[in-house]
Amino acid sequence: MPHTYEYPRPSVTVDTVIFSVIADDLKVLLIRRGVEPFKGAWAIPGGFVGMDESLEDAARRELREETNVQGVYMEQLYTFGAPERDPRGRTITVAYFALIAADQREIAAATDSDAVEWFSVYNLPPLAFDHASIVEYALTRLRFKLDYTSVGFQLLPKKFTLTELQAMYEVILARKLDKRNFRKKVLSMGILEPLEETKMEGPHRPAKLYSFTEDELVAWPQHPTMGGEKGPLAGLMGRRSDGA
Amino acid sequence: MPHTYEYPRPSVTVDTVIFSVIADDLKVLLIRRGVEPFKGAWAIPGGFVGMDESLEDAARRELREETNVQGVYMEQLYTFGAPERDPRGRTITVAYFALIAADQREIAAATDSDAVEWFSVYNLPPLAFDHASIVEYALTRLRFKLDYTSVGFQLLPKKFTLTELQAMYEVILARKLDKRNFRKKVLSMGILEPLEETKMEGPHRPAKLYSFTEDELVAWPQHPTMGGEKGPLAGLMGRRSDGA
DNA sequence: CCAAAAGTGTTTCACTTACACCCATGA
DNA sequence: TCATGGGTGTAAGTGAAACACTTTTGG
Known part of the structure; x- marks a missing residue:
């Protein structure tokens, strides 16, 4: 066999921060760990990467297995590799x-028990491993991309009011x-x-409904740049398919 | 041993796209591969991650070993993990x-032979593995960050003229x-x-020299956002220390 | 005095910001 | 009719963009 195999190998996992906007709050889906290490602590869902699946496939598989979430927006965030981040080795x-829209969310509820729960990102319990850093970074990235891409629409149902959009x-x-x-x-x-439709709930003027017209994630025109000429945005940052 | 060890493990490498601005061109440092697969093809420098080093440490070590480059700006880009990206497994x-300033560049020259070479990013030879995608993505990211952070100064010498800055x-x-x-x-x-100094070269008015005042990477104030109030930039995106 | 790059200001236009009242509905 | 959220316009300020000539030097 090739010399690759001479090297000891680290384990590789994927972990996913799942966001959803629920009741005017930004929530993260956490799982309570049933095994050591950090048994009983909350963690973001994840698991080992299979030998024949891409990283994103692995992340989607774990998501499906652990939280029943499927078909949602996902994007690679960052790779964490401090030597001591996992006590097992x-x-x-x-x-x-990942972003889950209000109307996709039932799926996440369909899991077994109390082992899966939504927490406010602004009030998280202590998390296993370095998951707190991961969530923090995910929030930074989400905020950042909210400003120049259409990621946010992934958190809304197909039809929404401008007030809902703004609240998000x-x-x-x-x-x-x-x-x-x-x-x-x-x-x-x-x-x-x-x-044409409106949404009326409550004793007040009904709100007009809108839908997002783009299929893909779009980035708005680049912010003002260093001197001269408007720059249409080259690529989209993140959201690459995965290798190759 | 913990159950972690039951899973087969992928190999993990780090690969680095090294940029430098040379003679008014954006260059990438490539290494000619001496072994299969892709023997004889050009590739970006990289290698296996040691069991006790962080990812960034590994990247820096490989950089030093393969190209003699040290103490330069580095930032994690993306993790590529398509199952078939390496024919060995x-x-x-x-x-x-990584970004190398003009006045740090001697180091990269101090390597053995013809096996290390600078290429214009706009005219690359065929690259091994999926390295072409990696370089392409690195360029996208570099352009992007150039617009709202001070990364660019990492490519200039301590003292530079405004014309040099603009040319970069x-x-x-x-x-x-x-x-x-x-x-x-x-x-x-x-x-x-x-x-106080000026730089005079050639039969024309000498150019005033400047230096960059910040020690850290800085991000300029956020571009215009969705309605209302200026948003000071929360975090810096990328440039995390590494895990934990 | 000529060639070559350094250096400098003003106007236009677009977009961001701040801000307060009327509208449509159900109860 | 009242309470509740939905919906709308304008004026001021900031910053980006476009654009051409003078300055300083070496040869």
């Missing part, structure tokens, strides 16, 4: 983050936005289709 | 990119920038210290 983890931005960014400016901007982008 | 690679931006972004606007903007940022 050298383990490198490729972290992903507000929870994630953890700050209030101006209603008129927000609407002006988002409507001027030409990525929303106004529907 | 399952190998996952954590890709990094132009090669990387592959487009011309307006001289007056560029200077106005970069000077208004308060990150440059004008030096």
Whole structure:
């Protein structure tokens, strides 16, 4: 066999930070560990990468197995490989983050028991391993991409009101936005289709429903650059298929 | 031993895309492979991760061993893990990119032979494995970060002229920038210290030298966001220490 | 005095920001 | 009719973009 096999190998896992906006809060789906190490502690779902599956496939498989979540937006986040991050031995983890829309969420509920639970990202329990860093980094990335891509729409149902859209931005960014400016901007982008339907709930004017017109993740035009000429955005950062 | 060891393990490597701006061109440092697979083909430097070193340490070690490059800016890029990317067997690679300033570059020259060479990123030879994708992605990321962080200064010597600074931006972004606007903007940022010295070469007015005042990588204020209030940038994206 | 790169200001235009009231509905 | 959230416009300020000539030096 080739000389590759002479080297000792670390274990490789994938771990996924699953976000969803629930009841005007940004939540993360956690699993309570049933085995050592960190038995009883909460952790983000993940597991070992199979020898014949891509990293993203592995992440999706683990997600399905552990939380029943399928067909959602996923993106590679960062690879964590500090030698001591897993007491069992050298383990490198490729972290992903996933976004679940309000209307995809039943699936996550369909799991067995109390071992899977949504927590506010702003009030997490102590997490196993270095999972707290992973979640923190995922939040940073999500906020960042919210500003120049359409990732956010992955968190909304197909039909949504502008108020819901704005509320989603507000929870994630953890700050209030101006209603008129927000609407002006988002409507001027030409990525929303106004529907005939309205959503009426409660004793007030019904809200117009919209849908997101793009199939793919889109990035808005690049922010002002170093001197001269507008730069259309080259690539999309992250969201690569996976190797090759 | 813990159950971790029941799983077959992929090999894990680190590979680094090394950029430098040379003679008004953006170059990548490549190594000619001496062994199969892809013997004779050019590749980015890299190698297996040791069991007791962090990923970034591994990347730095390989860089030092293979190209004599040390003490340069490095940042994790992406992890490539398609099952078939290495014909020898399952190998996952954590890709990094490194930036070498003009005045740090001697080191890279100090290697043995013709086996290490700089190539224009705009005119690369065929590369081994999926290294072409890795370089392409590194370029995308570099361009992207050039627009909102100070990474670019890692490619310049301690003292530089505004023309050199602008030229660096132009090669990387592959487009011309307006001289007056560029200077106005970069000077208004308060990150440059004008030096007394000037650089005179050639039969023309000498250029004032500047130095970059910040020690750390800095990110400029966030681009305009979804409605209301300026958003100071939360984190820096990438450039995490490594795990934990 | 000529060639070559360094250096410098102003105007235009677009977009971000701040801000307050009327509208449609159900109860 | 009242309470509740939905929906709308304008003025001011900031910053990006476009653009051409003078300055300083060496030869």
